[in-house]
Amino acid sequence: EVQLVESGGGLVQPGGSLRLSCVASGFTFTTYWMGWVRQVPGKGLVWVSRINSDGSSTNYADSVRGRFTISRDNAKNTLYLQMNSLRAEDTAIFYCAREMSAVVSFDYWGQGTQVTVSS
Amino acid sequence: SYELTQPLSVSVALGQTATITCGGNNIGIKNVHWYQQKPGQAPVLVIYRDTKRPSGIPERFSGSNSGNTATLTISRAQAGDEADYYCQVWDSSTVVFGGGTKVTVL
Numbered sequence: 001e002v003q004l005v006e007s008g009g010g011l012v013q014p015g016g017s018l019r020l021s022c023v024a025s026g027f028t029f030t031t032y033w034m035g036w037v038r039q040v041p042g043k044g045l046v047w048v049s050r051i052n053s054d055g056s057s058t059n060y061a062d063s064v065r066g067r068f069t070i071s072r073d074n075a076k077n078t079l080y081l082q083m084n085s086l087r088a089e090d091t092a093i094f095y096c097a098r099e100m101s102a103v104v105s106f107d108y109w110g111q112g113t114q115v116t117v118s119s
Numbered sequence: 120s121y122e123l124t125q126p127l128s129v130s131v132a133l134g135q136t137a138t139i140t141c142g143g144n145n146i147g148i149k150n151v152h153w154y155q156q157k158p159g160q161a162p163v164l165v166i167y168r169d170t171k172r173p174s175g176i177p178e179r180f181s182g183s184n185s186g187n188t189a190t191l192t193i194s195r196a197q198a199g200d201e202a203d204y205y206c207q208v209w210d211s212s213t214v215v216f217g218g219g220t221k222v223t224v225l
Contacts, residue, residue, distance in 0.1 A: 035214070037162075045154070045162065045205050047214035059212050062120075095161055103168055104209035105152035109161035 002026040002108045004096045009113030016086050016117070022079040022096030022110055029077040030054070033099035035106065036070065036081050038092035038115075046092070049081065050099065064090075086117045121210035123217035130223045137193040139220045141206030144187060149208045151189040153182060156219075157202045165204075166191060196224050 008020040020036070035050035049060045049070040058070050069082040079096055093114050097106035124142040131137035141151060151169050154162040164173050166182040169189065179194045193200050201224045206217040 037214075037216075044219045045156075045207075045216040047216060050214065059214075061213065100164075100167060103150055103152075104214060105150070105164060105167045105207060106154075106162070107164050107167070107173060109163075111161055 004110035006096050006110045006113040009115045011116045017084045020081040024077045030074045034079045037095045040092045091117050125217040125220045128221045131196045132225050139191040141189040141217050147185045151184050152207045153191045154205045155202045
C-alpha cells in the first residue's frame, strides 16, 4: 500500500524558516517524480514544486521560487521542502504527492501538514 | 500564465448526471486530469489523461477533452459524490489547477 506521511508543519513567524518532510512507503520511491501542493482551507489547490526521481531536476511555482527548495533523500525514501523567508500568504496545508509515471498528474497524496505563518 | 476556468458550483439530482467543465485556451491539446476532494481529506485522482480512470474509480466517472473545454461527467450521481472537483494540466514547466467546482447532490 502506497503511503505518504508529511511532517514538519507548525507555527512560524514571518521571515522565518521551516522544513517539511514526507516519508514514502509501499512503492519504489527512487523511480518517481514527487511534488508539493498547498491549499488554504476552504480555497483551491495550488502547486508548489516538483522534483525528478534522482533529484537532478526541479520546477517551482513563481510564488515560491528563490524562497523554497525541494529535495529528496532516496536512501531514506524521504521528500523535503525547505521554506525560507516565509510570508503570511504561505499559510496553508501542504500536501506531498506522487506523480504518475510519464504524465504530470498526482496519483497518491499524503494527508497534509499545516503551516501557519503569523506573528 | 495558463489559466483554467471552472464553475464555482454544480448541482445534480440523486441518480442524475453531473457535468463539470474546465475551460482553457486550446486545452484540447493538453492532458487533463481531475481530482475529487471531500471535506477534511486529501485529493483523489479520478480521471487522468482526459479519459482514463485509475484503479478503484467507478465507471460512473468519465472525462472528455476537446477544443477549449475539458469535461468531467458523473453519471448516476450518488450522495457520496458530493465534493470539490479540480482539473489540472501541465503547461510551460508549471502544474496548473483550476479553481475547483463544488458538486452538490440534491
